[in-house]
Amino acid sequence: MSKEALLSLDGISVRFGAGRKSFRAVRGVSFELYAGETLSLVGESGSGKTTIGRAIMRVHPLSAGEIRYRGQRISGAVNARSERLLRQKIQMIFQDPMASLNERAKIDYIVSEGLYNFKLFKNEAERLAKVEKALLEVGLLPEFASRFPHEFSGGQRQRIGIARALVMEPEILIADEPISALDVSIRAQVINLLNQLKRDRGLSYLFIAHDLSVVRFISDRIAVIHRGRIVELAASEELFLRPLHPYTKALLSAVPIPDPEAEQKKKLVIYDPSIHDYGREEPIWAEAAPGHYLLGSPGELAAWSS
């Protein structure tokens, strides 16, 4: 893995609402996505993982921090050139294939929407060729272009969503729980497609998920997020073998084991946030082992790492 940071998030916060009722969904999150890697964001519902993905896509404005793509700022007020760069190089796949396609538009329009937006074709023939290529790449037939979304199955619809992102020729795909709304039998289809695209196109993924068994299978690194903060970030196997943060331990202990006896004997770890006493010592983001980062007060870090 080359250590070239494609995307860097620097202390980003996202705040919803204003005044006393405001809620910070994401609190000072920093990480880097390297070229050719799959970085997974895992966490429970409402932990802010989807918000991070959408903040990168400029759907939610940042209240603090900065996002850079290859050193160029793409958050806050940006010029048309940066906007264009962002839209082309970073694309998103959505959670619910039933909701993420416009029911009143044909597949042809859905896939070429981005091409129209930035006029990425010289003539109609080239546009059609690009749509056809994108559909073939995700394993769909080119003649599907003239049909409407409701004529497809969930797995096919999800692949149409992937084709829509691929047609922009992105470098980074933000996959927002792309398989959690799919039938179990279809999940492998989409996961394998994503893995194949990563090999063929050298894509980097920011994979947002809550299903740890899938995450372990596809990620290079995993970031565990809890209440809008990343509490632990490590290489995939390292995190599964040596989880350090109590929340990560609790999360890993919740993964079901496909063996009834082992599952019965399994001891669930329950995470109690009140063990932290951050009133006295502010938590810091520190490297506990090479490439293994943790959020905790200096005292906690020493205790967890030993």
Next chain:
Amino acid sequence: MSDRLDSIDRIDPALFTPAPFDAAEAERSGYSRYSYWRSTIRTFFKSPLAIALLALITILTAFSFLYPLLSRTDPNAVALETARWNLKPGAGNGVFGTDGLGRDMWARSWHGARTSLLLGFVIAFIDVGIGMIAGALWGYVRRLDRIMTELYNVLTNIPQTVVLILLSYILRPGFWTIVIALCSTGWLSIARFVRNKVITIRDAEYNVASRCLGTPLSRIIAKNVLPYLVSIVIMEAALTIPYSIGAEVFLGFIGLGLPLDTVSLGNLVNLGKNNFFLYPHQLLWPTAVLATITVSFYIVGNKFADASDPRNHV
């Protein structure tokens, strides 16, 4: 058991051709060459009731607009001899008979229907127009939401009858007074309806996807929002027409309707109700025309709303 196995063995393998798994073929799915509007129209015309009522509306509307042009009977022509007053419907008395001043009820009904339909069309056009624009802004522009919601709450909390009575003091009775009176509050419910729909669309994943692709607002409106609103708008318009005609009758009843020399269904019903026990036909016939128009519009509007829902397209 062994007999059956033997008979299987005796089947000629040449009758069979192997069918290898074809990944591309497995993707092929049902294909309907679907077109939204064609399906909507087809679903709509599947209902015989809808066809019948649509035909009825077309005929009634055409007739009420053509009759005043083709007929020479003056709906306000008063008969001077009392023998022509209060005639029952029948031969030589006009199709619907005459009213208390010997005016031809048939002519009056159709002139009235024309006035009322025109009123309904104008009010529907204005209500839906203002309601759509206000509702779309209310829904899509987050900053407006608070102000518009408060405005809506204030305006809907004023009883409409009070507004109408106050307006009738300020404005002279007439066609446009009724238009202003009914439109002043009528757009609110449409605006709220459109606002709720627009908010759903704005936060729907497919719209977020469009924003992630950098789609400009003009195309988001044209491709993501409007196709979902058109059917609602047509339905709202179809339902506002009978409501406005009914409201005109109500306004006439409380004395705020059109001036008495204007023939409208509202005025006819009010005059008819005074003589109802002696000459019921003077109330019944205009009411029949009124009910036919409003009920037809209402049912056709509802049938269209059902047909415009893609879930009802097979």
